[in-house]
Amino acid sequence: MTLVELAALPCNLCGTDTVTVLSTRSRSGQPLRSVACTGCGLVWSDPRPHEARKFYEHDYRLAYKGTYRPRARHVLRAGRVALDRLEKCARVLGPARRVLDVGSGGGEFAYLLKRLGHDVTGVEPNRGYAEHSREEYGLDVRVGFVGDVGLPAESFDVITIWHVLEHTEDPGAVLGQLRAALRPEGRLVVEVPNVEATCQSPRSSFHEAHLYTFCAATLARLGAKAGLEQVAFERSADGGNITMIFAPAAACTDGAPALRIPGNHAQVAAVVKAHTSWSHALSAHPWRRAADRLTRWMSETWALRRGTTGKALLDAMYPPQGDPATSPPAGTRQHTWGWLLAAYALAVAAEEVLLDNVVPAMQFGPSEGLAAYLGLQALVIGTLFLAFGRKMQSRRQLIAAGAWAMPLLAVPAIC
Known part of the structure; x- marks a missing residue:
């Protein structure tokens, strides 16, 4: 029988304060209590493992990249990820758009859009990465969290937020802020890790940097709560990520009872429980990941052999500068x-x-x-x-x- 407990923090989606515990350890082996809401199935770290503002302003890049500014290998890797992201959001990038990239990191995706003719603004809390974006690519990057930078209402055609929402303390409020900044015909592109993924080792399912973990149902419902309507959705080939495109909705769904998702808690908990070390070892995932990492390392080493860094690396791999309407997606997948x-x-x-x-x-x-x-x-x-x-x-x-x-x-x- 699953033990139901009280949460230190209420659910950010439906407000329920009863949860079940999915895990008590992070991928680093440190204590981390990850819980699932009994009302809707949203998953979060309870209590918080760190003070988010200090962590993401100063410690996050050092903890996960070992540097305050991106190295050449980081730039190359992020540039290739940017090409894949361009393919995912190509449907919302027609003629020149005004784009906001939330959590712009080292600026690789924002620079790609700028080369294609879009008017791009970035938001990045880490000062070192933001300064690198400005100096290396001439980008307009605001230093801070999305709630701190004062986004003008209805001012962006497209907003992208790649693997950032799971790091925020109040993802519902963040989606609401982005909804307000979207033009009436605008689109919001959100990508987050999938709590129902089985491509990673079960010991790596939860870690300190992710304050929340979503499935497709909870992400769509959180968007609806913020006044957004889902218009497109896809899972990555390995099931590890969810990419969802939202449009401003005519009316905002509100009230905790309507935000519950019957049966979703049981679904999420069952998937997490069934994802064991044995089931993972007997699947194709670990072998594919090992081959993918070997391939990536070999190709990165080859690409970096001449000592090229920064902007020159991206210029060599990105499509020619020109009209975004005629520049084809990268087609990397x-x-x-x-x-x-x-x-x-x-x-x-x-x-x-x-x-x-x-x-x-x-x-x-x-x-x-x-x-x-x-x-x-x-x-x-x-x-x-x-x-x-x-x-x-x-x-x-x-x-x-x-x-x-x-x-x-x-x-x-x-x-």
Whole structure:
């Protein structure tokens, strides 16, 4: 039986003060009480693990990046993330827009939009990152929290807030402030981690930097409470993130009873409980993450080999400056799992035929079988590179393809 407890903080969505405890440890192994509201399923840290204003103004970047200003590798990584974000919000970026980027960080996404012809304003609480954005990219970045900078009413066509809402002490109030700053036909793009994600280790599901964790239902309902209407929604390919696009609603939903979400607490709690170390280890997620990290490290090391930093790094990877209406999205996301599974299945079949001698008509000694297997793999990989190499948009994609191809050569040792 699940034990229901009283929360130190009432639910930011429906006001309920009864919760169940989902976890008592952070990903760093420190005590962290993460609770789920019994009324709507919203998840938060109770009590607060830190004083948010001091933490995000001074400590956050040092704690998670080890620096007060972004290094070259951070810029490169954030630039690639910015291209992916451009693809996600391309539907709301037509002709030149007035854009607000909340939590603009090192300025990589804001600079991308500026290159495409948009009028961009950033808001960033960390002074070091804000100053870097101004000096390196010439951006208009306001230092502070979104409630401190005095946003003019109905002044932005598009507002983006990428992985920031979960860090705020009052996400409902933040959405209300952004709703007030949107023009009547404007759009708000919100991306947050998904509490129902299983792509990460269960020990990494909760940590001190995230004061709240949302699912699609609680994020949409919190938006409705702030006077916003959901118009589009997607989960990332691995299920780890939720991206939701809102428009100003004609009327604002209010009142705690209407904001409860029947059954959502049970749904969220069941997903978190079922996500165990064993279930995670037996899934494809840890192997895919390891391969993705290896690919990213290889491509970043290659891209940084010439010592390029800052603006020059971004200029080399971003689309040409021009009209945002004619600049195509980056197209960085590709779904290749079907092809990968087919390739590994064929590799195992080839190993059976050439090395295990399961076909009587094709008998090879160990040395000859191994040579034939490796030769066949080299032929297949080389053919694919010749066929598709010119269509790949960057060396990064070539390196990624090579990283995925290398384990094929290890099939004889595994099998």
